[in-house]
C-alpha cells in the first residue's frame with residue numbers, strides 16, 4: 001500500500017480503489033443520472049470512463065521535478081527572457097469535475113541554466129491533469145520552475161474558460177478568467193513584468 005500512496009504526490013491518503021470499484025461507481029452514476037447501465041450502448045462505458053479518468057488525471061502520477069530535472073548551460077551566455085506562449089491545456093475544476101480549457105503563457109529569466117522548451121509544456125500538463133482551481137495551477141507551475149531551475153524570475157499567465165460557468169450554473173459562455181503569478185525580477189521589477197505582458201500579446 002505504501003507504494004500506491006507514494007504514487008499520489010498531490011496528497012491521496014488512502015489506497016487507490018480497484019478498477020472494478022471505479023467501474024461500479026460509474027454504473028451507479030449512470031443509474032443516478034436516469035439511464036440504464038445494462039443497455040447495450042452503456043455496457044462498456046464504465047470501463048471507458050475509468051480509462052479516460054486514468055488519462056485525464058495522470059498528473060497525480062508525475063512530479064514536476066522528474067520533468068524539469070534536465071537543464072542546459074551551453075546557451076552562449078543567453079540570459080534574456082524565455083517565453084513559451086499559448087500552451088493549450090485541459091484541466092478539471094475541483095469543485096464540479098468538469099473541464100477547464102485554456103492557454104498558459106510561461107516565462108523565465110535564466111540564471112546560467114535553461115530548460116528544454118518542451119519541459120515547460122509538460123509541467124503545464126502535469127498540473128492540468130489533476131483537479132484544480134486556476135489560481136492553484138498558476139501558482140504551482142510558477143513555483144515548480146522557480147524551485148527546480150532557480151532562475152532570476154518566473155512569470156505565468158493562464159487564460160481559461162471554465163465549463164462549470166459555461167455549461168451549467170450561471171451559463172456564461174465565452175467568458176475567460178486570467179490569472180498571473182510572478183516571482184523574482186518579474187515580481188520586483190515593473191518593467192520586466194510589463195515586457196512579459198507585452199510579449200504575450202499578439
Ligand SMILES: Nc1nc2c(ncn2[C@@H]2O[C@H](COP(=O)(O)OP(=O)(O)OP(=O)(O)O)[C@@H](O)[C@H]2O)c(=O)[nH]1
Pocket residue numbers: 093094095132133134135162164165169170
Ligand atoms: N476561484 C475559483 N473559483 C472556481 C474555479 N473553478 C470553479 N470555481 C467556482 O467555484 C465556485 C463554487 O461555488 P459553490 O457555491 O460552492 O458551488 P455552486 O453552487 O455549484 O456554484 P455556481 O457555479 O455559482 O452554481 C463557483 O463560483 C465556481 O465558479 C477556479 O478555478 N477558481
Ligand SMILES: [Zn+2]
Pocket residue numbers: 093094095096097098162164165
Ligand atoms: Zn467548477
